Amino acid sequence: MEAGFPERPVIGLLLRLVYQHYAQSVDAALREAGFDDIRPGAANVFPFVPQEGITVSRLAELARVRKQSMAQAVDQLERTGYVERRPNPGDQRSRLVLLTDRGASVPPVTHAASACGEALGTADEPSGVRGATRIAGAFAGRAHGPLARAGPAHSAEFG
Secondary structure (H helix, E strand, O other): OOOOOOOOOOHHHHHHHHHHHHHHHHHHHHHHOOOOOOOHHHHHOHHHOOOOOEOHHHHHHHHOOOHHHHHHHHHHHHHOOOEEEEEOOOOOOOEEEEEOHHHHOOHHHHHHHOHHHHOOOOOOOHHHHHHHHHHHHHHHHHOOOOOOOOOOOOOHHHO
């Protein structure tokens, strides 16, 4: 391992490094597919929008972000044509967020980019912890510093 990187990193650090790899992989895949107008924070919207639509409040809960942050992401995606808002037939006070045809073409790209995480298993399985350790270690080994950001890796070790 690289100097300065703990021999046995804590699980929080491992998870953060794995998440950074995941986020960078999704961002790179979106850009390669021509979706370069989607900001990284706005990419959190797509996994949670069901076909029947969802409120911004519920999106924020599912993505575990503040409602204001989610509203800003939805605003940006609406301006760029990925989502639209319609009246909520079940509650006249709220509006539902739905994917447009353009927005519906994003999840296959993000799902393919995130496939490397599925090889990990779950965090409560020994294989999941070993997988997270392997990915975080490889990530740290590629970086200029133990916590430096690096571009997504596309190696057999990640998937």
